[in-house]
Amino acid sequence: MTDTPQMNGAESLVHTLIDSGVEVCFTNPGTSEMHFVAALDHIAGMRCVLALQEGVATGAADGYWRMARKPASTLLHLGPGLANGLSNLHNAKKAGSGVVNIIGEHAASHIELDAPLTADIEGIARPMSHWVRTSPSAETVGKDAAEAVQAAQVAPGQIVSLILPSDTAWNTGGVVHPPLPVPSAQPFAEDMLDAAARALSGPDSLLLLGGGALTEANLQIAGRIAAKTGCKLLSEWSNARLERGAGRVFIGKVPYPIDMALETLKPYKRIVLIGARAPIGFFAYPGKPAVLTDPDADILTLAPAGTNIDAALSALCEASGATDTPPAHVAEAALPDRPEGPITLDSLAAQIARAIPENGIVMDESVTTGRAFFPVTKGAAQHTWLNNTGGSIGYCLPAAIGAAIACPDRKVLALTGDGSAMYTVQSLWTMAREKLDITILVFANHSYQILRGELTNVGVGNPGPRAIDMLSLDRPALDWVQMARSMGVDAQSATSCEDLEAALQDGLAHDGPFLIEVAL
Amino acid sequence: MTDTPQMNGAESLVHTLIDSGVEVCFTNPGTSEMHFVAALDHIAGMRCVLALQEGVATGAADGYWRMARKPASTLLHLGPGLANGLSNLHNAKKAGSGVVNIIGEHAASHIELDAPLTADIEGIARPMSHWVRTSPSAETVGKDAAEAVQAAQVAPGQIVSLILPSDTAWNTGGVVHPPLPVPSAQPFAEDMLDAAARALSGPDSLLLLGGGALTEANLQIAGRIAAKTGCKLLSEWSNARLERGAGRVFIGKVPYPIDMALETLKPYKRIVLIGARAPIGFFAYPGKPAVLTDPDADILTLAPAGTNIDAALSALCEASGATDTPPAHVAEAALPDRPEGPITLDSLAAQIARAIPENGIVMDESVTTGRAFFPVTKGAAQHTWLNNTGGSIGYCLPAAIGAAIACPDRKVLALTGDGSAMYTVQSLWTMAREKLDITILVFANHSYQILRGELTNVGVGNPGPRAIDMLSLDRPALDWVQMARSMGVDAQSATSCEDLEAALQDGLAHDGPFLIEVAL
Structure with missing residues (x-):
């Protein structure tokens, strides 16, 4: 003793x-x-x-x-x-x-x-x-x-x-336990490798990527496969983390709106999945299919989530004979023209593309406002793009806190709808307290805009005043500048492209959190 | 067809x-x-x-x-x-x-x-x-x-x-179903009635009430029993709804702090429970008992929650021979003197007692700040007092919304700590939208003050800076006036008794929500 x-x-x-x-x-x-x-x-x-x-x-x-x-x-x-x-x-x-x-x-x-x-x-x-x-x-x-x-x-x-x-x-008696090893990922479905390599040929074949397949290196490999086989590349509707920007292989997304998703996926007869799941509707809609791919398409799951995605992509590249093929779809550095005048969804997208800082992190919960952002930001400075993958709104501001703490040397650009931001608005205080380098754009459309579309999608035509009221945030209007300041975060409102450009410059120049209310 | x-x-x-x-x-x-x-x-x-x-x-x-x-x-x-x-x-x-x-x-x-x-x-x-x-x-x-x-x-x-x-x-095929009857409450423990009546005699016996026993009529009956038998009356630590004020039978509460609770309950050798549970600690504390009553006390559960509380109290009154006894503990109309100068916990309590409107509803989540409020408000205008009964903070502002909608002709006074209010701060917007007649006092002590006491209670002496920091809300300070205005609720800050009196008068005079930040 x-x-x-x-x-x-x-x-x-x-x-x-x-x-x-x-x-x-x-x-x-x-x-x-x-x-x-x-x-x-x-x-x-x-x-x-x-x-x-x-x-x-x-x-x-x-x-x-x-x-x-x-x-x-x-x-x-x-x-x-x-x-x-x-x-x-x-x-x-x-x-x-x-x-x-x-x-x-x-x-x-x-x-x-x-x-x-x-x-x-x-x-x-x-x-x-x-x-x-x-x-x-x-x-x-x-x-x-x-x-x-x-x-x-x-x-x-x-x-x-x-x-x-x-x-x-x-109680006493605590015993410190040594660290345990990080578990290895499961092997991918190697027995499907040849079939997957054969399936990918021509523009009616699709390599659908998700999760760990969306690193810079893995996208580079996917680009080689696409160049060699002529297959198309897509990522899931929403990605936990995607590396993008000038010089990297660009990959599009399966769209969220069901009709657009059906249209996008219709051409593909052979689909190989790596880190992704077979595309299904976010919701069920009366009279519309839940499975979004062509009913006759062959779907091969080469590497589900939890398996060794890196190894699967490398092996597929080799099996496709693409190891030395230069990758297709490499994004050229290209910024849209400087927008002027009123803020529209397109001018906003252009403004964001121009503002993304080198090595920035874009935390995206822009919901309806953000549907135009993705293609336009293709040739922006290199950045990491993160989406809400579970569909429960209120993820953007908290996740931005975590990203900023994980990467203190990188700037975080948080893009959020006003409805989403209100869910976890208390995040602003933690950002101020920890002096996190986050610039927040709140898209103030004063409504759950997405649900207005969804009313139509589920077959409810001509919603009346009570229904509209349940989807509206304009009574009273939220004042995001006061909201941010009440929690110690400096803020500005932007009602024109010129305002927004200046506010983005201020926000990104300054270390610490800054909120911009984008009036839509 | x-x-x-x-x-x-x-x-x-x-x-x-x-x-x-x-x-x-x-x-x-x-x-x-x-x-x-x-x-x-x-x-x-x-x-x-x-x-x-x-x-x-x-x-x-x-x-x-x-x-x-x-x-x-x-x-x-x-x-x-x-x-x-x-x-x-x-x-x-x-x-x-x-x-x-x-x-x-x-x-x-x-x-x-x-x-x-x-x-x-x-x-x-x-x-x-x-x-x-x-x-x-x-x-x-x-x-x-x-x-x-x-x-x-x-x-x-x-x-x-x-x-x-x-x-x-x-899908079609919906069938409207007629309303079903409201289920009857279970019978109370009638076989215990005589024992309960015998148990209540003298100041070492206690009638402990909760839930449905705290209506005006039931408290009147409890007052008769107390007058006749000499037993004491107490309610639980926290009550879902309690009718109070001048002319009504006053009932105290088992205190929240464990040492005070033990001290308060120590004298009682015979305890009868109606709508209440036997008192236990809110938390376990090392080296302190979890059951708060004297270990030798006899506890009789005459009417647990879910049984017919009204019938139990009436039967007990009759069995005690108290039917015609005038009730004890009837609160006289009495307001504390008008406080002046700086806001202290005592002057705040006095101010609240003076401000409670006739037939008002007090929604109380004042946590540490509110411990002085209860005795001082005994002789205020008649009102209903509601507590957080589950201990999960963030109940006050939402519950105030519900109370205001249930009782559009009554004024609601919401008393909340700043830490609690932040949990569900989005409530302010709904109050503005629905134009609810709620006056909110936010007690801005800029900390989870209750936890500072709890650190000591669980045996953690001399907390260091990291621990203190995890219980502090002062970095940055929340600006409640801006917070409220950002969601369409008018607001004022009060730093003296005079400020607070004026703000309470404004808030209660005006129909609709109004927030007062009480600087502590």
Whole structure:
């Protein structure tokens, strides 16, 4: 027996997370997490980022993973704190992001008393998590934490929820666990390789890419395959992370609106999937198909998410004899002309293309406003483009926080609809607090514009005043400049192309967050 | 065969809800709910209230139930929309409020395709719901809706989640179902009546009341019992709804801080529970008991939540021979002196006591700031006081919306900490849109002050800078006046008692929402 003071469970957790490479904790803690907070206080190595609502914390962890390629932790207060974070965990799950949630729980003896904050935390976690565990004792917390970090890194990335009863945090007996290896990705479907190589030939064949296939190097390989075989390239409707810009292989997207998607995919008779899923409708619409490809198309899944995408693309390139073929679709540096006058969807797209900074990160939740942005930004400075992959709005601002923390030397341009931005508006405060280099464009069309189209798509013609009212944000109009300033973020409004150009220059020149309200 | 157009499922739902007495729908709809929106558009009788985040919608439904004593509906978009509303459903569940959630779902044929918004909606609903059902077809929607409204009214009130696949909404064949009767409450424990009457005698006996026991009439009866038997009266730490003020029987509360709670409850050797649960700690604390009453106390549960509370109190009164005894503890009309100078917790309490309007509704989530409010407001004008019963912060502003809609002729005074208010700050916009008569006091202490105390309670002495920083909201300071104005709510800041008095007079005089930032 020595007189070394014993470590408590919370301390073993913090040490283990840090040793396992987890460097950031996005949090809103409560009483049941106070020992964790105390451990974070006296153990160096974890950046703690406070969020005023847990949706900000989980969305930030998603953005962090996508850019850092390693998990952040979140620290959430019991069932309700986790519940507030669920919708952005949903988005993270659909993006294939790895997130390590640490969720406080009452002490084991207290749970049966059904105190006000008691809830079925495992039950709340399960629908949005790949891995759920409640640590039974201070002794097991370290090991559980190491396994949680490992589980978060199962390809492409998993949502992990580790529940920590407060007595397991405050009791002594904590044991720091060494880091566990990052699990290898599953092998791709090598037996389909020859068939895939044969399928790709001519403009009625499509190589559809997603997830890890959208790195600069993998797109370069896809470009070679396209050049050699004449196949077309497309990415999914929405991509967790896509490298783009002048000098890189350009790839289009399957459109969101169902009729455009059907039209786009109709020509393809042979489709090879790498990191992507077979295209389906975002929603079901009466009288329209749910599967968007030609019913007679042959679809070959060469490398589903979670498999070794890099190896699949390289092998396909070799099997296609394209190894030495120069890639097709390399985007030339080209910026649209400087737009003038009123802001339209087209002039806005041009303005954004001109403003994207070299090596910038574009966080895109521009919904209807942004449909024109993608082709026009093809030849802009090199940048990374991130989409909302789960469809739960309110992802953009939190994810921008995570991206900015993962990449402190890169500028983040956050493009968001006003309806989306309001979902997690508390993000602005965290941006100000952490002085994050994020320029935000809020597209103030004062409505859930997308739903006006959807009313027609589902067959509701001539919506009346009550329906229109439920999709409108103009009564009262939100004042985004005041909103931003109330949380310590400087802001300007832009009503013309000239205003917008000046505001973008100001915002991007200045270190720290800056919000531009784009009046539409 | 006739040529009458057939009703679709969504229309049968709206008709059935209205026929069953559901008059309000708090919503943020999406594509899968468009047929419901269309039905709400052309069928009169449902007030639709748009929220910019679902936590606002579910919290509003909680506040509505508490004041209207009948359920509102919510309309939520798929799993993530429900997820955003869960934490205020948790609060509503702990309050015994009845809420009818209508949750859109993909068409049945679409679910298996695992579209971006697909999630396990039943799994998400279950932890916070008493009743969960997915309606299988347009034909069943009406019946399911009538049963849902009935289930929400099982005493004391239940959370009901009815999931509506979009094809059940758009298919024809909908059948309006007639309203089902409100279920009767369970009988109270009549076999314990004599023992309970014997137990209550002298100042070491306690009648502990909660839920439905806190109506004006029931408190009058409790006052008679106290006068006759010499027992003490207390209510739970937090009450879903309590009638108070001059001329009514005053009842104190079990304090929140654990040491005060233990001290308060220590004298009682015999405790009778009506509508209340045996007092336990809000959290577990190392080395402190979880059960707050004397370990030797006899506790008799005469009428748990869900039983006939009114009958239990009347029977107990009769068994105690107190039927003709004038009630004890009737509060005299008495206001504190007009405070002057700087705002302190005591002068603030005095100011609030003086400001409470006749027949006002006080929505209280003042957390640490509000601990002084309760005794001082005892002799104020008659009012209804509502607390956060589930401990998930962010309940006050949404619940104020629901209360104002339930009681358009009464003024609502919302008392909220700044940390709590930020959780569901989007509520301000809905208040402006609906022109609700709510005066909001935001207590800007710029910290999660409660957690500073909790650090000590759980045994963490001398917190360091990182810990303090995780509990502080002062970097940057939130500007509540700009925040409110950005969402169309007029606002003022008060830094002295004189400012505050003037601002309260302005706010309460004026119809519509008004926010006062109270600098602490």
